[in-house]
Amino acid sequence: MRDFYGIPLANxxxxxxxxxxxxxxxxxxxxxxxxxxxxxxxxxxxxxxxxGQDFWALIKDLGVRVLPNTAGCHSVKEAVTTAHMAREVFxxxxxxxxxIGEDDTLQPDVFGLVEAxxxxxxxxxxxxxxxxxxxxVADRLLHAGCEVLMPWGAPIGSGKGLNNLFxxxxxRAHFPDIPLVIDAGLGLPSQAAQAIELGYDAVLxxxxxxxxxxxxxxxxxxxxxxFAGKLAADADPMEPRDMAAPSTPVxxxxxxx
Amino acid sequence: xxxxxxxxxHSTMADTLALLLDEAGYxxxxxxxxxxxxxxxxxxxxxxxxxxxxxxEVLAPMQGG
Numbered sequence: 001m002r003d004f005y006g007i008p009l010a011n012x013x014x015x016x017x018x019x020x021x022x023x024x025x026x027x028x029x030x031x032x033x034x035x036x037x038x039x040x041x042x043x044x045x046x047x048x049x050x051x052g053q054d055f056w057a058l059i060k061d062l063g064v065r066v067l068p069n070t071a072g073c074h075s076v077k078e079a080v081t082t083a084h085m086a087r088e089v090f091x092x093x094x095x096x097x098x099x100i101g102e103d104d105t106l107q108p109d110v111f112g113l114v115e116a117x118x119x120x121x122x123x124x125x126x127x128x129x130x131x132x133x134x135x136x137v138a139d140r141l142l143h144a145g146c147e148v149l150m151p152w153g154a155p156i157g158s159g160k161g162l163n164n165l166f167x168x169x170x171x172r173a174h175f176p177d178i179p180l181v182i183d184a185g186l187g188l189p190s191q192a193a194q195a196i197e198l199g200y201d202a203v204l205x206x207x208x209x210x211x212x213x214x215x216x217x218x219x220x221x222x223x224x225x226x227f228a229g230k231l232a233a234d235a236d237p238m239e240p241r242d243m244a245a246p247s248t249p250v251x252x253x254x255x256x257x
Numbered sequence: 258x259x260x261x262x263x264x265x266x267h268s269t270m271a272d273t274l275a276l277l278l279d280e281a282g283y284x285x286x287x288x289x290x291x292x293x294x295x296x297x298x299x300x301x302x303x304x305x306x307x308x309x310x311x312x313x314e315v316l317a318p319m320q321g322g
Binding site: 016017018019020026039040041042043044045046047048050051052053055056059068069071077081084085086088089090156184205206207 | 263264278281282283286287288289290291294295296298299314315316317318319320321322
């Protein structure tokens, strides 16, 4: 697997921490899946309630790498400021950079994304940009200082899987040395396996696990699918073809008609 | 003075960001701060004077995807 800013990950599962029925189930999902990265966010904290402090203690106990996000940011300024705040609180240079451009699809504002990525990379951040499969945008992000790309599979929370197989395959072929992560839109483990079979290095998902009837079991299922996908990708899959080709030998077939 | 703390009106006697955090119960908490939309690092909170009408954001780790 390709490194992420010099950090090798044990597996290609990056798991979100939102929407679980309880903190205990969140922890169980991480334990059963062995997910190597946890995504987190920053939100307003009440001085009386201090709910974020308990959550942060839980995440630290998981013993995984933390990837803070800039979820909900719609402008470059918001995203850059949030990234700075996240770096201080979480103590990491990693930032999952989201600059949302459209509310129905939560599609990234790729223009703002490139600008924010440049500002943050120049300031020492290691940026994981949530982007589309657009190759030109991807190239601009790399020139802005990104060393990882995270194209969406489908809109966040939609569970539709890999919407644009052609585009995602082209992206893998176009940037053979860049770590690529499918971020968002996955609903089933088979879709994660498909992403890894395409040669993607990791998948980042949240809703598909957290909203399953049994989140911990679904997390384990995703981990197994990613493992299978990696085995398959490393085994050099056959090329598909349009016409049938018999697998059973034709030579020696009896004449029975 | 009257300020906005996490989007709500808040009256305070504190004249610096650090004192405000202590007064409002954030002592020792893992939080990040911004004043009027600008990030204020931990090391600067003691020197960050507050003014009437300032908008203060105090953020903490939270669930995210």
